[in-house]
Amino acid sequence: MDxxxxxxxxxxxxxxxxxQVPRHREVNENTANAILKAAGLK
Numbered sequence: 001m002d003x004x005x006x007x008x009x010x011x012x013x014x015x016x017x018x019x020q021v022p023r024h025r026e027v028n029e030n031t032a033n034a035i036l037k038a039a040g041l042k
Contacts, residue, residue, distance in 0.1 A: 016040060 002012040004023075012018040019038045022031065036042035 011039070 003010050008020045010018050010020050
């Protein structure tokens with residue numbers, strides 16, 4: 001974790017774009033896929 005930004009946590013890795021992850025109990029499938037794609041995992 002790099003920082004908290006309101007209702008989101010922002011993760012950053014050198015050489016990659018920051019990824020914002022909402023801090024909710026549930027995240028829908030489309031949001032989860034977008035997070036994975038932004039993180040370069042999918």
